[in-house]
Amino acid sequence: MDTTPNKPAAAKKSSQGFVYFPLIAGWLVPGAGHFLLGKWIRGTLLAVSIIAMFALGLAMQGKLYTSAQDILDMLGVAGDLGSGLLYFLSRAAGWGGMPVQTTVADYGTKFIVVAGLLNIIAAVDAHNLRTGRKS
Amino acid sequence: MHPSHFAAVFLFALFASTVFGITMRDTPPKMFRYSAYCFVLFVGSVIVFSWVMFLIAR
Secondary structure (H helix, E strand, O other): OOOOOOOOHHHHHHOOOOOOHHHHHHHHOOOHHHHHOOOHHHHHHHHHHHHHHHHHHHHOOOOOOOOOOOHHHHHHHHHHHOOOHHHHHHHHHOOOOOOOOOHHHHHHHHHHHHHHHHHHHHHHHHHHHHHOOOO | OOOOHHHHHHHHHHHHHHHHHHHHOOOHHHHHHHHHHHHHHHHHHHHHHHHHHHHHHO
16 A cells, blocks of 8 residues: 655646756756746736836946945845846846945935845745645 | 826826735736725825825924
8 A cells, every 4th residue: 555645736847857947047047946846927917017127226326236345235236146147147247336425326225225225035936836735 | 207206106006006916816806906906095094194294294
């Protein structure tokens, strides 16, 4: 007699492949972690929200943190890095205003940092979906 | 691009509450309700504190 308990579909699915793949993909490209798991609507909404927030930050001449001179700069770099490839591509293209001179540019800087932080939340959510912790 | 302060708040609240709703709840109806809740709190708190600062500055 088979005594193995019936596993839910999510648990069976989560035992296949590299478990951190959606987390890494979601960090590099906003929404990609959810796309890999077949959550198309959630992924699209996340991607649109995060990419739009990042793009609006750049359009407002927000600053991309490039070096850590003090603790606040370090936190800014950490937040910006959350955007994954968006951050690296923007740095490579030389986008973003360097010194913040206007109030709107300061808002733009915050938009860019928060977009990165939201992307980290979205990537962790994809990881939770992958491991079956969330449905 | 130079949005007004309220437009910046509105856009920030819209995108942040969308991500919060999707990531913090399990089912679409709960996601929608939580997104709306976060959006109202974001924008509402800004309006309330703006009036408080206006009255303090008078």
